[in-house]
Amino acid sequence: MSIAASLKQQPQNETERADWWRGAVIYQIYPRSFADSNGDGIGDLNGITRHLDHVADLAADAIWVSPFFTSPMRDFGYDISDFRGVDPIFGTIADFDALVERAHALGLKLMIDQVWSHSSNQHPWFEESRQSRDNARADWYVWHDPKPDGSPPNNWQSVFGGPAWTWDARRGQYYLHNFLAEQPDLNLHNPDVQAAILDVARFWFARGVDGFRIDALNYTMHDLELRDNPPMPEDGKPRTRPYDFQLKQFNQGHEGIARFLERVRGVADEFGATFTLAEVGGDFAETQMKEFTADDKRLNSAYGFDFLYADKLTPQTVCKALAGWPGGDGEGWPSWAFENHDAPRAVSRWADPEHREAFLRMKAMLLLSLRGNSILFQGEELGLTQVDIPFDKLQDPEAIANWPLTLSRDGVRTPMPWQATHEGLGFSTGEPWLPTGPDHAALAVDRQAGDPESILNWTKRMIALRKAQPALREGTLHDCRADGSVLTFERRQDGQRLLCLFNLAAERAAFALPDGARIIAATGTHEPNLAPYAALIAQLES
Incomplete structure (x- = not known):
């Protein structure tokens, strides 16, 4: 059977099923870099809305929009100062509502990020919490006294480098931050914090959101005894940060997270056919992903970093990842990504320039053949390469702090190339917040759309094949x-x-x-x- 003939088997109204997410193709959009509608060099919600036809033409089932919330932008939106607000850089809440309406009109479900492990240090909750030890939100963040010698409470290290504790003179205590010091950890052990977060979830579901991708989920609760993490056994991998020297046993993955997720699932069920997806990294990711998605009473799906940071794509790597999700009773549903806003472009990691064209076709077929959901990062359907960002143009705080040993996340976050011959490749009429890739004009959407043999059109055919073949989708x-x-x-x-x-x-x-x-x-x-x-x-x- 040809691909064209097989399309006749495609069920109608695919996204109207209650479990529309099972086997779905999800297209991730990084708002700063997708499309700029007002010429300030930064992508925005209106830019996404204007270019949703591109995603619909792919025949993706859903879009996942990375953070657009009110933020000081120390970590580009993952440091949130208002969980219910839209940052003016990206537009207004009315612009978001218009995006939801347009997505649904095109038959696309809309997912958004939720960041529940931490907030910005400029969030009103934290500003109140740090004022004293006895205010109404004193226990909404993770505070602790120093050791007798004044040093931090334990040896936990931040992902971005240095201790995961920062001293606050107002409280005379340290606060925990698994990421930047400007991203203090919320205390999800506190029932009031849980209730506040669940209210945030209700707010976005009520606005028509169809699902959440929950960022850094295993960091949402910590060991209450604050036990030191043990040393990481020697594994031959390079260690560029103090964080890499520890087995992250006690600063993440607390057993209470799974119980909280049952409450999250209850909220999702209040709004009908919604979808919840966990991002889970770290040393115990597979075990935690299973816990977070168990027994159809927690989250629907989870994805980790099996492929996102892999130096090589080997048959053994694929089989090992798939073996973790055999499909047994009570098991959740996996999701897979080869690229995202934090991980380098796969084609630059896994193929030499001579074989990139062949590799990209194989990669698309592989991703869309795996059991689970397929997540495409914007530009992956074009075969975009990783961009080498010079130090003086870096925006990524992790890359700046650990230069030159940490690969910049900026290299995968460069602007989407829409028009090959336009200034800024059609992304913006102003200077883009990151430089465009030197080889990305040749890969622009308008150049590939009319070429039946392009990677873009090959990706469309592979998505169509997946939808047409029940064995591939589910x-x-x-x-x-x-x-x-x-x-x-x-x-x-x-x-x-x-x-x-x-x-x-x-x-x-x-x-x-x-x-x-x-x-x-x-x-x-x-x-x-x-x-x-x-x-x-x-x-x-x-």
């Missing part, structure tokens, strides 16, 4: 195997069996299709053997 996964550079697994649903096969190397590889197999999609040559980064999906006899 089926079970079986027999994941690594044979040299060749990865194979089966997807099955209602008697349908699909063999998915990928050469993950820049060299040719031998393979043999089973008797009776019929190829329904392929990239690269596969006879007499697989070309570098060739891939195919074949219908097997039942």
Whole structure:
């Protein structure tokens, strides 16, 4: 069956199902870099609204919009000073409502980030909390006395470098911040804080939001005994921050998080067919993802960093990640991403320039063949490369603090190229907040849209294939195997069996299709053997 013929099997009103998210393709938008509507060089909500046709044309099921909330922008929106406000940089609450309306008119669900582990130090809650030890919000953040020698309460380290504790003279105590000192940790052990956060969730659900991606979820509760983290066993990985020297056993992943998520699920259920997705990183990510999504009474799905920071894409890496989600009773639903706003472009990590075109086609087919949800980061459908941002133009606080040993997150956050020959590549009429990629004009949307062989149009075909084949969208996964550079697994649903096969190397590889197999999609040559980064999906006899 051809890809075109298989589209006739696509169910109608796919996003109207209560479990629309199961097997969904989710398109992540980083607002600062997607589209600028007012010429100030920074993307905004109106820019997103004006370019949603692009996402609808991809046939994605949903968009996930990264933070647009009121913020001092010390961590570009992940330091929130009003959980219910829209930062003027991005527009107004009316602009957000218009975005929701336009997304729904196009058949797109709309998800937004929720950042519940911390706030900005300019949030009114924190400004009140730091005033004294006995005010109404004194216990809304994590405060503790110093050790007798004046040093921090324990050895916990910040992700951004240095101790995870900052001294506050007004309280005469330290406060916890797992990220920047300007991002104090909320005390989610406090029932009043939980109630406030649940009210924030209700606020956004009531405005028509269809789901949440919850940032740094495993940081939302800490060990109440404040026990020291043990040293990280030697693993051969480079250590560029003090944070890398510890096993993060006590500053994240508290058992109380799972109980709180049952309350979150209850709020989501109040509003009908909503979707909740956890971001979970760290040393115990797989265990915590399972806890956070267990028994259909917590969150719907979770994703970690199996691929986001992997130096190489190997069959073993893929099979190990998939093995963590076998589909047993009470297990949540996985989501997968190869790129996001924090992780470098996959094509720059995993392929040499000579083979990028072939690799990008294989990568799209692989991501859209995995059991779970597929998350595409803006520009991934264009094959955008990582941009090398010079030090004098860096915006990322982590990269600046750890220069030059930490790869800048700015390199994946560069402006979306819409028009190849326009100033700023059609992103803005002003100077963009980050430089555009030197090779991104050739990859611009307008240049690729009219080319049937472009990566953009290939990605559209792969999304269409996923939607047309029930086994790819929601089926079970079986027999994941690594044979040299060749990865194979089966997807099955209602008697349908699909063999998915990928050469993950820049060299040719031998393979043999089973008797009776019929190829329904392929990239690269596969006879007499697989070309570098060739891939195919074949219908097997039942």
